[in-house]
Amino acid sequence: MFRKKLWVMAAFSAALSGAVAAQPVPQLTLHDGLTVPQLGCGVWELDGREAYASVSAAIKLGYRLIDTAQYYQNEAETYQAVLDSGIPRSEFFITSKLNPRYSSEQEIRKALDRSLQNMGGTIDLMLIHWPFGADELAWRIMEEYVRAGKFKAIGLSNYHPDALKRMLKIATIKPQVNQIEFHPYNSKLDELAQNQDLGVTVEAWSPLGAGRQKVMADPVIESIARAHGKSTAQVILRWDIQHGVITIPRSRNPRHLQENIEVGDFELSAQEMQDIDALNKNAALWDI
């Protein structure tokens, strides 16, 4: 079941050329009606300085969804790039994630409060980074933070369907998002369908294989890319979007950032989607 998609035209200034490029930007509506950009940028493995530079460049190119985490140790620099952009905070959708290393209520609250302090007092989407012993306790605390207006939405990351169902049983606020590893070599479409049937939007982490897999050099994807005059990265990101998935590629390279956001002006055919689906090898990058 696909989330309702809104396709809006937005004019974005291109950071490199200074030109204004019109790009159709996909937006997606989560189950509670919150509308979010379907494409953003991630900042895993970037130190604070790199995260600041990457997010600053991305914002100039039109990115408004930004994905960080306590574990990445760059929340403050990521948020500083948002502040320094001069663009109203309300235009952004910023995600962070609770580091699942805490076991007591006091530790969990302290960690959540530290993220809020790093990121200006409100966070659009707070995720539990991966399942852990105290995740049901953490979820109840995060629900409280939603009711207090500190988080706009809450969700999960790396929850396989059984773990997701366990959380759905105790949740009084249903998770909006489940952020999972999702790329053509690890697409697990049955898992995607289960999340979507439960009304939970899937967000793709490592959509480009984290630069560690050869997915961007796959011959099938290369041939589809040639047919559309696009790069393989753009084809993969477009495939995410047509699957109803939010995607958050990361780059230190402004040219790649620009390329990655230019995916709203072409469409993959049903056959091309199936050809990319067929590349799945269940080749997970990490066993989470």
Ligand SMILES: NC(=O)c1ccc[n+]([C@@H]2O[C@H](COP(=O)([O-])OP(=O)(O)OC[C@H]3O[C@@H](n4cnc5c(N)ncnc54)[C@H](OP(=O)(O)O)[C@@H]3O)[C@@H](O)[C@H]2O)c1
């Ligand atoms: N929830 C979780 O457990 C979890 C786990 C992993 C990641 N994530 C999130 O997902 C985000 C994205 O995943 P990721 O960081 O693992 O990797 P990714 O986005 O799959 O891949 C990043 C790699 O692709 C390269 N790249 C980006 N755009 C490109 C382009 N257009 N052409 C060629 N190469 C390109 C980058 O190199 P350049 O810098 O040279 O462009 C980098 O080496 C993370 O940053 C993080 O926010 C979450």
